Amino acid sequence: MSNEIELMTGTTVGIKAKDGVVLAAEKRVSYGFYLMSKSGKKVYPITNRVGIASSGVLADIQTITKVIRANIANMEIEMKRPVSVRATAKLLSIILFQNKYMPYIAETMVGGIDDEGPKLFILDSWGSLIEDDFAALGNGARTAIGLIETGYTSSITVKEAKELAIRAIKEAIARDPTSGDGIDTLTITSSGYSEDSIKL
Amino acid sequence: MFSPQMAGYDRAITIFSPEGELYQVRYAGEAVKRGWATVGLKCSDGVVLAAEKRKLGPLIDLNSVEKVYMIDTHIGAASAGLLSDARILIDYAREQAQIYRLLYDEQADVEYITKRISDLEQAYTQHGGVRPFGIALIIGGVDKNGPRLYQTDPSGIYFGYYATALGSGSTLILEYLEKNYKYEMDINSCIKLTIKSLSLVAESLEADRFEIGVIDIKTKYFRKLTMGELSKLIEEAKSEGLPQKPSA
Numbered sequence: 001m002s003n004e005i006e007l008m009t010g011t012t013v014g015i016k017a018k019d020g021v022v023l024a025a026e027k028r029v030s031y032g033f034y035l036m037s038k039s040g041k042k043v044y045p046i047t048n049r050v051g052i053a054s055s056g057v058l059a060d061i062q063t064i065t066k067v068i069r070a071n072i073a074n075m076e077i078e079m080k081r082p083v084s085v086r087a088t089a090k091l092l093s094i095i096l097f098q099n100k101y102m103p104y105i106a107e108t109m110v111g112g113i114d115d116e117g118p119k120l121f122i123l124d125s126w127g128s129l130i131e132d133d134f135a136a137l138g139n140g141a142r143t144a145i146g147l148i149e150t151g152y153t154s155s156i157t158v159k160e161a162k163e164l165a166i167r168a169i170k171e172a173i174a175r176d177p178t179s180g181d182g183i184d185t186l187t188i189t190s191s192g193y194s195e196d197s198i199k200l
Numbered sequence: 201m202f203s204p205q206m207a208g209y210d211r212a213i214t215i216f217s218p219e220g221e222l223y224q225v226r227y228a229g230e231a232v233k234r235g236w237a238t239v240g241l242k243c244s245d246g247v248v249l250a251a252e253k254r255k256l257g258p259l260i261d262l263n264s265v266e267k268v269y270m271i272d273t274h275i276g277a278a279s280a281g282l283l284s285d286a287r288i289l290i291d292y293a294r295e296q297a298q299i300y301r302l303l304y305d306e307q308a309d310v311e312y313i314t315k316r317i318s319d320l321e322q323a324y325t326q327h328g329g330v331r332p333f334g335i336a337l338i339i340g341g342v343d344k345n346g347p348r349l350y351q352t353d354p355s356g357i358y359f360g361y362y363a364t365a366l367g368s369g370s371t372l373i374l375e376y377l378e379k380n381y382k383y384e385m386d387i388n389s390c391i392k393l394t395i396k397s398l399s400l401v402a403e404s405l406e407a408d409r410f411e412i413g414v415i416d417i418k419t420k421y422f423r424k425l426t427m428g429e430l431s432k433l434i435e436e437a438k439s440e441g442l443p444q445k446p447s448a
Contacts, residue, residue: 079309081344087304094303115344 007105009178010042010055011140013168014109015148015161016120016133020189021111022158023053024165026140026173027182027197038181045193046072049112050088051186055138056106056125064104068092085112089121089129096127107137112188140172140179147171158189166198173200214328224332225325228281228354231334235280235367237401238267239394240338241377242349242362243385246416247340249278250394252367252402253409268413268424272297274307275341276413276422280367281354282334289333293317310341310348314358322356336366342420369401376400376443387416388433391425395437400445405438407431 012025029040043053044065052068054061071091076083089110096104103125111120122135134152136144147168156164166183173180183198217223237252251267267286268278271293279286296316300308317337324332332354338361340349351366352358363381365373376397385393391412402409407430415422425433 078315079312081309084304084306087306090305091303 006139008056008107008138010040010138011144011169011172011176011179012042012053012055012107012109012137013144013148013165014053014111014120014122014135015152015156015165016111016118017156017158017161018154019118020113020158020161020187021051021118021120022161022165022185022187023051023109023111024162024169024183024185025053025055025138026169026179027184028178028180029058030178035181041184043184043186043195044069045186045188045195046088046110047076047083047112048192049082049114049188050085050110051112051188051193052088052092052108052110053186054106054108055141056104060104060106061108064092064095064106064108067095082114084114084116085110085119085121086114086116086131088112089123093123093127093129096123096125098127100126109135109137113190118188136168136172138172138179140169140176143175144168144172158187162187162196170200214326222325222355225355228332228334229336232281232336232353232366233368233370235282235336236267237365237367237369237373237398238278238280238338239365239373239377239397240278240340240349240351240361240363241381241390241394242340242347242383243387243390244347244383244417245385245387245390246342246414247276247347247349248387248390248394249276249338249340249413250391250398251278251280251411252398253411254403255409262408266411268411270413270422270424271313271339271341272301272307273422274343274415274420275310275313275339276415277337277339278366278411278413279335279337280370281336285333285335286337289317289320289335289337292320293339307343309343309345310339310350311360313341314339314350314352318352318356318358320356321352321354325355338364338366340415341422342415342417347415347417365397372400372446373397387414391433392437392440395434396440396442399437399442405434407434410434 025042029037045051109122151164185196241248269290336353363377412425
């Protein structure tokens, strides 16, 4: 595990639908040849309308999530309004960039719904911030992305997007040794978020 | 000069009087009351910030005197009191607006900037070795919530307003605004109402005696009225009829 890229374990998928956003990730926690846990959670709601999902080192994923949650909770109280998806992603981007010489080993996506509609952003370890319609991150991304690439249309609904995300992660699990053991999903629409966990 | 009870309690800002007052903060409020008249108005169409400028000497170039400032593209502020203190707060507010953009990739709310300024003002009423800012600001702008108008004072308190005035003659201006203000106005009527209210205390009605900043709801962009625009609106306000100045 000398290569940083090889530490980007797992598979994360995010799809922007016309009525919301779907984030999904598998549950495997592996260190080299050792499968340490089958119940790693990598998809988290941040607010009622914004969530994040990551691949990489679980400690880093958990830390990033907690830091963003604390900052955004505080910001929402201070601003007296729901925070935008872009603001959440930009803040995370700055935190990642500030640590660029000892980076968090995690690739993250921030998705949700705000005044401007459904939004999805992806971030690498160093904090680059890219807005996209769909994305796949982690070691399994190379396998997962093909399925989404052909299955995605801009008129996709949240329901269809969730099915597509699950199929894409299953495909990655079939060929990526660092991915597996179940799928967590987070669906965000204008009426709030719902979490789901699928056993394999 | 001072009553026996009061003696001594105005020596340091961090000492309360037995009545629970901080005299230095109150004196800072006096500096605001003696400042040149400043008015802020919001209407359904945007926000207007205006100030009167007095000719300090026959050779002064009033165009170089600034009392209405841009904080960010969508926020402006007008000040009354010690202008040198205002500059420090304005620089701070501009910096905070840019930090917010850098952190969140969006424009700061007007209330957020107001709060940042008020927090700084409050700190200068509680720490040793400093004095309070002798300045009050009217901060206005258009953000996600629509047109917004706030006023801060040296104590660090802030309130939201539909219309407000600061400085000498502000009581007169507020009286006039209370009778003539309404929220549903287009931006030009709002500017003219501001000019009319300032005419109650203004030394003269020449264009260079006024400084007016406007943020309308469509462009959400702060801009200062040019001399040409000012002269035109002053003429229009005159033809609509200016309020009667009370006899001294």
